[in-house]
Amino acid sequence: MAExxxxxxxxxxxxTLVVGLxxxxxxxxxxxxxxxxxxxxxxxxxxxxxxxxxxxKLQRRAALSxxxxxxxxxxxxxxxxxxxxQGLISLPVYFDVADYGWPxxxxxxxxxxxxxxxxxxxxxWAMHHELLYKRFHRSHHTYVATTxxxxxxxxxxxFIALQFASAIPILLIPFHVYxxxxxxxxxxxxxxxxxxxxxxxxxxxxxxxxxxxxxxxxLFHVNFGQHLTIWDKLHGTLRRRGQTYGPAIFGGRGKSxxxxxxxxxxxxx
Numbered sequence: 244m245a246e247x248x249x250x251x252x253x254x255x256x257x258x259t260l261v262v263g264l265x266x267x268x269x270x271x272x273x274x275x276x277x278x279x280x281x282x283x284x285x286x287x288x289x290x291x292x293x294x295x296x297x298x299x300k301l302q303r304r305a306a307l308s309x310x311x312x313x314x315x316x317x318x319x320x321x322x323x324x325x326x327x328x329q330g331l332i333s334l335p336v337y338f339d340v341a342d343y344g345w346p347x348x349x350x351x352x353x354x355x356x357x358x359x360x361x362x363x364x365x366x367x368w369a370m371h372h373e374l375l376y377k378r379f380h381r382s383h384h385t386y387v388a389t390t391x392x393x394x395x396x397x398x399x400x401x402f403i404a405l406q407f408a409s410a411i412p413i414l415l416i417p418f419h420v421y422x423x424x425x426x427x428x429x430x431x432x433x434x435x436x437x438x439x440x441x442x443x444x445x446x447x448x449x450x451x452x453x454x455x456x457x458x459x460x461x462l463f464h465v466n467f468g469q470h471l472t473i474w475d476k477l478h479g480t481l482r483r484r485g486q487t488y489g490p491a492i493f494g495g496r497g498k499s500x501x502x503x504x505x506x507x508x509x510x511x512x
Contacts, residue, residue, distance in 0.1 A: 248329065255325045259317035263431075267313055270432055271391035274439045279390065291442050291457040295388035305386055308396035315399065316406055323410070335417040343417065352422040358412045359430060363469035366408050368480070370401055371464050373493045384490070389460050394438040433470055454510040462488035464495050472512050484509060 278289055286293040297305070326332045340348055370380040379398040386393040395402065413423060436443060437456040444452045451472050459466040465482045468475045475481035480495030482488070487500035 251328065252321070252325045255321035255328075256318060259321040259324070260314060263313045263317045263320075264310065266428070266431060267309065267394070267435065270435045271309075271394065271439075274391045274436070274441060278439070278441050289441055291440050291454055292388045292461060297386060297388055297390055297393075301386065302390060302392065305390060305393040305396040309392055309394055312395045312397065312399065312402045316395075316402065319403075319406055334413060335415070336413065336420055336423065337417055338420050340419065343419075348419050348422065351416070351418050352426065354416070355412055355418055355422060355426045356429070357471075359409055359426060360469050360471050361474060362408045362411070363405065363430075364467055364474040366401075366405055367469070368467045368478070368495065370404075371467065371493065371495065376464075376493070384460060384463055387460055389438045389440045389457060391435050391439045394435045430469070437470075451512040452510060455512040458482050458510070462497075463490045464488060464493050465497060466512075467495060481512070482509075 282289055286296075323332075327334050327336070337343065343351070370376060379400050383393075383397045383401070386396060412418070433450065437451075437453050439453060440457060441453060450470055451468070455466055455468070455472065462482065465480055465488050466472075466475055467480055472481055475495075478495070483497065485500060486497030488497045492498055
């Protein structure tokens with residue numbers, strides 16, 4: 244049995260940690276500085292929940308949890324890349340566009356994005372089952388008013404489940420390496436934006452506003468999607484007028500009420 248190339252393993256570990264942690268703290272830091280520092284005295288003009296802020300203790304806990312999870316995720320990704328490079332496992336990832344052509348490249352990139360969005364929805368929805376929620380996912384919902392640093396402040400079991408589930412399409416379907424990079428960078432960056440707590444509208448027609456996910460934190464068991472609202476619409480778990488939601492109302496469909504109990508405007512995502 245050949246000896247492991249520890250130098251290459253160290254390279255991949257360093258690469259994934261620098262890229263992951265660097266991207267996270269760069270994007271999260273930008274939104275934190277622009278809004279929570281420079282515009283902290285005028286939250287009504289930019290904040291999804293202007294009357295709610297995390298305590299300094301929760302902010303520090305969120306930043307530490309997200310950073311720790313990213314370190315775990317970076318290590319797992321590095322092991323996968325190292326094993327692929329060393330020929331220990333074989334993935335259908337390809338590097339030359341000519342292998343499948345440009346039409347397939349475009350189609351497969353869109354397919355990967357849709358598959359990853361669906362996987363995120365169903366794993367997230369499962370984690371809101373009463374038993375799994377109370378055991379693993381409730382800690383993430385202590386951040387009722389989210390901040391960019393709370394993006395990956397989730398239980399390690401939830402994070403690892405998402406990591407492994409997200410890898411399934413790459414194990415089964417040929418995707419160009421740049422398609423994989425583009426899709427996962429997009430998902431990562433927009434997850435930070437969606438957790439920012441800042442009222443932001445996207446110019447991309449498929450991307451829901453940040454209020455879509457902010458409502459998930461404010462109302463707990465509704466709006467389980469990641470970027471697309473299609474999965475919530477399909478399963479009736481998109482926030483609806485006339486429904487009331489709360490930490491003890493599971494299932495995603497709320498309960499009928501004469502008036503929507505959620506304070507503030509009803510956003511069209």
